[in-house]
Amino acid sequence: MVGKEIGERHFIEDVALFCEQMGLPRMAGRVLGVLLISDPPSQSLNELCDCLQASKSSVSTMARLLVGEGLIEPAPCLVPRRDYFRFKDGGWLEFMRRRMEVMAGLHAIADRGLELLDGKDESLRTRLEEAHDVFEFVDSEFRGWLERMGKRSDKSAGRDRP
Amino acid sequence: MVGKEIGERHFIEDVALFCEQMGLPRMAGRVLGVLLISDPPSQSLNELCDCLQASKSSVSTMARLLVGEGLIEPAPCLVPRRDYFRFKDGGWLEFMRRRMEVMAGLHAIADRGLELLDGKDESLRTRLEEAHDVFEFVDSEFRGWLERMGKRSDKSAGRDRP
DNA sequence: CTTTTCGTTCTGTAAATACTGAACGTTGAG
DNA sequence: CTCAACGTTCAGTATTTACAGAACGAAAAG
Numbered sequence: 231m232v233g234k235e236i237g238e239r240h241f242i243e244d245v246a247l248f249c250e251q252m253g254l255p256r257m258a259g260r261v262l263g264v265l266l267i268s269d270p271p272s273q274s275l276n277e278l279c280d281c282l283q284a285s286k287s288s289v290s291t292m293a294r295l296l297v298g299e300g301l302i303e304p305a306p307c308l309v310p311r312r313d314y315f316r317f318k319d320g321g322w323l324e325f326m327r328r329r330m331e332v333m334a335g336l337h338a339i340a341d342r343g344l345e346l347l348d349g350k351d352e353s354l355r356t357r358l359e360e361a362h363d364v365f366e367f368v369d370s371e372f373r374g375w376l377e378r379m380g381k382r383s384d385k386s387a388g389r390d391r392p
Numbered sequence: 393m394v395g396k397e398i399g400e401r402h403f404i405e406d407v408a409l410f411c412e413q414m415g416l417p418r419m420a421g422r423v424l425g426v427l428l429i430s431d432p433p434s435q436s437l438n439e440l441c442d443c444l445q446a447s448k449s450s451v452s453t454m455a456r457l458l459v460g461e462g463l464i465e466p467a468p469c470l471v472p473r474r475d476y477f478r479f480k481d482g483g484w485l486e487f488m489r490r491r492m493e494v495m496a497g498l499h500a501i502a503d504r505g506l507e508l509l510d511g512k513d514e515s516l517r518t519r520l521e522e523a524h525d526v527f528e529f530v531d532s533e534f535r536g537w538l539e540r541m542g543k544r545s546d547k548s549a550g551r552d553r554p
Numbered sequence: 555c556t557t558t559t560c561g562t563t564c565t566g567t568a569a570a571t572a573c574t575g576a577a578c579g580t581t582g583a584g
Numbered sequence: 585c586t587c588a589a590c591g592t593t594c595a596g597t598a599t600t601t602a603c604a605g606a607a608c609g610a611a612a613a614g
């Protein structure tokens with residue numbers, strides 16, 4: 231079972247800390263950490279509870295949270311009446327995509343700010359023009375990268391999808 | 393004074409909400425919001441308190457937080473013994489740069505995970521190889537963009553820097 | 555020297571958050 | 585039918601967080 235070795239626990243905790251920095255609960259990060267190195271990639275809720283020493287409620291909630299984030303997915307159940315989860319192919323791309331979408335939200339806000347400064351001196355507008363430029367750039371450019379990355383990983387992907 | 397018109401307040405609150413999504417306190421976002429549309433770009437702490445109807449302690453703390461984030465900077469004080477702040481040129485680029493650095497942190501974590509799976513079947517390693525690829529890509533590619541963007545805004549920048 | 559005006563910092567508080575354990579409804583096994 | 589296993593949800597708790605207000609120290613103005 232995953233999570234016995236010290237190296238594994240350290241890895242899991244690092245993923246958890248990373249997720250925390252990304253605004254997810256630490257426990258969600260731990261679940262994800264396990265599903266990134268588990269030997270059958272698919273793990274049941276109980277297995278996750280066992281190797282994390284966490285309560286059913288936490289793990290259940292966090293698993294569904296991660297499904298919502300697009301990072302993991304329900305896996306075909308080997309045993310009936312048991313929920314299995316596994317990391318979702320392309321999960322990281324999806325994760326990045328959503329983060330970038332939030333970032334790009336400032337693009338619209340900056341535009342609204344520029345309307346407020348309509349007619350004012352150009353020196354007052356540069357602040358928002360910078361925001362406009364940066365996030366328009368992020369939006370357009372990053373969209374392109376994600377598509378390219380998506381294509382690239384499609385080619386090398388061979389796993390079964392449900 | 394900024395923050396009287398309904399449109400301004402709405403803009404400020406949107407920036408605050410954006411900042412909250414980015415993990416900053418909402419009040420920090422409000423301070424930033426004001427400094428994005430304020431008519432003299434430089435505003436004193438008291439002016440910020442007034443137009444936000446917030447306490448000195450909050451505004452003072454949040455201003456220094458934003459300075460630490462690289463989004464605003466202390467401005468040359470027109471009146472002695474009064475702290476002025478203004479939006480910092482290139483602040484958004486710096487902001488993006490730091491966010492991307494955190495993201496790129498997963499690159500190293502993924503590598504450590506791959507070491508844990510050393511010798512294991514390739515199908516078990518794909519999860520982490522995807523993470524490795526995505527975040528190496530983000531790291532290298534985005535660093536390039538930021539530099540290009542930096543150059544581009546250098547050309548169009550003419551404001552005095554302290 | 556005294557007073558006032560800043561900014562910072564400390565303390566307190568209300569609210570949000572992350573978790574646990576218990577209660578619940580469901581479904582397969584005996 | 586009864587019981588056990590499983591997942592979800594609810595209630596409770598402990599920690600953290602975002603703010604306000606008071607106390608404090610420094611420095612200019614009087």
